[in-house]
Amino acid sequence: MAPANLETAAYGVVDRLVTWITRDKFISILLIGGMGLLGKNLVTSIAEVASIYRPELKPVAVATFGLVECIGLLLVGIGIASRVISRRHVSRRDRTDAAVELHSGFDQMSPAEKQIRFYEHYAVRPSANIIDALMSHPDDPVGVSELYKDGCHHVVWDKTWFRLRSKWHRWEWRLTIALFVNTALFSVLSLAAGIGLIALRFQEAGQIATGLALLAGGILSAVGAAIYLNDIAGYARAKHLVDARPERSIA
Known part of the structure; x- marks a missing residue:
């Protein structure tokens, strides 16, 4: 062993x-x-x-x-x-095609398909439950997905929504x-x-x-x-993503 x-x-x-x-x-x-x-x-x-x-x-x-x-x-x-x-850089055209396919067929996709399509569009690969939460946002699913793409390194999933990864987030942003x-x-x-x-x-x-x-x-x-x-934009977008928590938490 x-x-x-x-x-x-x-x-x-x-x-x-x-x-x-x-x-x-x-x-x-x-x-x-x-x-x-x-x-x-x-x-x-x-x-x-x-x-x-x-x-x-x-x-x-x-x-x-x-x-x-x-x-x-x-x-x-x-x-x-x-x-x-x-x-990873993704061309604007490829991102647009992947976004249309992701959002239009989201409900029929398996977890693996969601991860593949999400990666093709946003160049990050979160778990399927995180993708579900982003895609199911009641007010702005596209907006919070864009926020996650840029701010994902500064947030963690808390099983209902996102919270900031570091308690020193504001100071790291200023630094x-x-x-x-x-x-x-x-x-x-x-x-x-x-x-x-x-x-x-x-x-x-x-x-x-x-x-x-x-x-x-x-x-x-x-x-x-x-x-x-x-x-700097990533830190700001991470904070906006946390603030975009739905009134009814998505699990």
């Missing part, structure tokens, strides 16, 4: 690890870590560009592109790739807003510093490489900011 239990436990650990990797916390760690490694170069580059217009503001160091910056770009890139891979502002600001500064460095130091190959790295970091950070913006 011990080997079987050990194998089951190992599968459980791997499953939890994969779930954690594709969740927001891991992606945030990668983005913040990558921007942290790129941050020193960003500050140095801004100081170097500023010193051209204000000679008295001499930079204390020269911006360089090396292993640390490579790792920073890699971390940001992996963070973005993790989110893209974990969120995500702060991360969005920080990432967006980092992106703007990186793009500005990269363009400035390339324009003013175009005769120096090393500075051109650093400027291009800053541009790459700025573009990747802009994508990261868009991810955070989507997360």
Whole structure:
């Protein structure tokens, strides 16, 4: 029995690890870590560009592109790739066709068919009883299904309707807003510093490489900011889903 239990436990650990990797916390760690490694170069580059217009503001160091910056770009890139891979894209036309089929034939479908059709439309696969609750909402079945699609990572099923997964939901939402502002600001500064460095130091190959790295970091950070913006919407939609609890609970 011990080997079987050990194998089951190992599968459980791997499953939890994969779930954690594709969740927001891991992606945030990668983005913040990558921007942290790129941050020193960003500050140095801004100081170097500023010193051209204000000679008295001499930079204390020269911006360089090396292993640390490579790792920073890699971390940001992996963070973005993790989110893209974990969120399956469904074309608008396929979603519309699946939605019509799901809602028109809902009563005649088996539990497995409901899950398949729901996944085709919303790209998430909850249990059949959750789908039943969403589809049977007395006022807005399509609306609550859309809310679930975007906010499902932040809610849990309580056998009658949904409740927020975390008691710190509001604070996590605010933290995500702060991360969005920080990432967006980092992106703007990186793009500005990269363009400035390339324009003013175009005769120096090393500075051109650093400027291009800053541009790459700025573009990747802009994508990261868009991810955070989507997360902000997810937190808000999860709260709206919880508030949409029917007066007569659906079991």
